[in-house]
Amino acid sequence: MTGMARDTPAGDLRLADLTKRFGSFTAVDDLSLTIGQGSFFALLGASGCGKTTTLRMIAGLEEPTSGQVLLGDTDITRLRPYRRPVNTVFQSYALFPHLTIFENVAFGLRRRGIRSVDDQVRRMLSLVQLDGLGPRRPAQLSGGQQQRVALARALINKPQVLLLDEPLGALDLKLRRQMQIELKRIQTEVGITFVHVTHDQEEAMAMADTVAVMNAGRIEQQGAPADLYEFPATAFVANFLGQSNLLAGEAAGASGGDVAVTAHGARFSVPAGRSRADRGPVHLGVRPEKLHLVGSAAQVPHGHQHVTGVVTDASYVGVSTQYLLRTGWGTELSVFAANSGASTPVQVGSEAVAYWDPRHAFLLPRDAADTDWTAPVLDEPVGVSS
Ligand SMILES: Nc1ncnc2c1ncn2[C@@H]1O[C@H](COP(=O)(O)OP(=O)(O)O)[C@@H](O)[C@H]1O
Numbered sequence: 001m002t003g004m005a006r007d008t009p010a011g012d013l014r015l016a017d018l019t020k021r022f023g024s025f026t027a028v029d030d031l032s033l034t035i036g037q038g039s040f041f042a043l044l045g046a047s048g049c050g051k052t053t054t055l056r057m058i059a060g061l062e063e064p065t066s067g068q069v070l071l072g073d074t075d076i077t078r079l080r081p082y083r084r085p086v087n088t089v090f091q092s093y094a095l096f097p098h099l100t101i102f103e104n105v106a107f108g109l110r111r112r113g114i115r116s117v118d119d120q121v122r123r124m125l126s127l128v129q130l131d132g133l134g135p136r137r138p139a140q141l142s143g144g145q146q147q148r149v150a151l152a153r154a155l156i157n158k159p160q161v162l163l164l165d166e167p168l169g170a171l172d173l174k175l176r177r178q179m180q181i182e183l184k185r186i187q188t189e190v191g192i193t194f195v196h197v198t199h200d201q202e203e204a205m206a207m208a209d210t211v212a213v214m215n216a217g218r219i220e221q222q223g224a225p226a227d228l229y230e231f232p233a234t235a236f237v238a239n240f241l242g243q244s245n246l247l248a249g250e251a252a253g254a255s256g257g258d259v260a261v262t263a264h265g266a267r268f269s270v271p272a273g274r275s276r277a278d279r280g281p282v283h284l285g286v287r288p289e290k291l292h293l294v295g296s297a298a299q300v301p302h303g304h305q306h307v308t309g310v311v312t313d314a315s316y317v318g319v320s321t322q323y324l325l326r327t328g329w330g331t332e333l334s335v336f337a338a339n340s341g342a343s344t345p346v347q348v349g350s351e352a353v354a355y356w357d358p359r360h361a362f363l364l365p366r367d368a369a370d371t372d373w374t375a376p377v378l379d380e381p382v383g384v385s386s
């Protein structure tokens, strides 16, 4: 039998209170995570938040300051990298330039002294859709093809866990999208646990079963992409995963299944099930695409809530038009209107009303000092009509 020894640790990958300090700087801060066996897990966060350091500790390339890495019930924290059933694919493919594609993929098997590699290599090349390219050298392949070779070279070792550190970072947007779908297919086919690191929120959401949003060495929130997006737990997540309009308000407790909120002199309510705080300082959140623009309050459908303002910007971006609505208290709200042909454009400078279904709002606890938190549509608005 080839592949890993029978006593190879298997099961869920668990990080327990994992911490890494570089001098006095804490890169990874008491991280605890369970990554289900066979799942496609994405670690999402801005550059410098500790993603690569976390992967390196899982791979055994970096020693934790404290905490453990476990695979099933086995503590692998002190295992040498090559003793772990873990492989890594990096952004830089790191292929051997002087070896053929075939030999690049066969490398792990040859190193373990396995002689008849033809079948396995051919199967791997077929899995990553590079049939027939075995005799070529890396320089004769495109970036996307080279990344597939790197993937095949890692998968042929039949690791329990495959770590992918921004593997698509060097590819252009169209190819990235293609490779995202391709990677998902391959993961489903091989059933290996994938831990995919990216700073691209769309990529994380498109690919993973579970996304963990990382910020300054800690996990802010984890869950299924739709759950994170529809009901973010923190203001950071609400604005790192897409955009949110967050209005500073005061909650007055729950009654009858709703939480009453006063914000900027107006009264709103949010279902208790969508509220992570029901008393004291809160942020009332609504996603830009959940806001709808109409000309007057009389057009707001029953059961909806609204704010009034003046449209200060309209950016036509193809699939949607992104508006800014300046409210009476001076905050600019983002409103995305799908260009489905169903609604007429709203003119910049006109008064408008933005309304929403309270079931699409969410309530977060707020530091008393925090004010409204809204993100501008674009740094440099384009297509402004007047
Ligand atoms: N060997 C090191 N020595 C000192 N600081 C480091 C070292 N490796 C990483 N860091 C710091 O730790 C933080 C997290 O780095 P990294 O894990 O590479 O982040 P990410 O992959 O999310 O961009 C960064 O501020 C980085 O400068």
Ligand SMILES: [Mg+2]
Pocket: 051, 052, 053
């Ligand atoms: Mg990194």
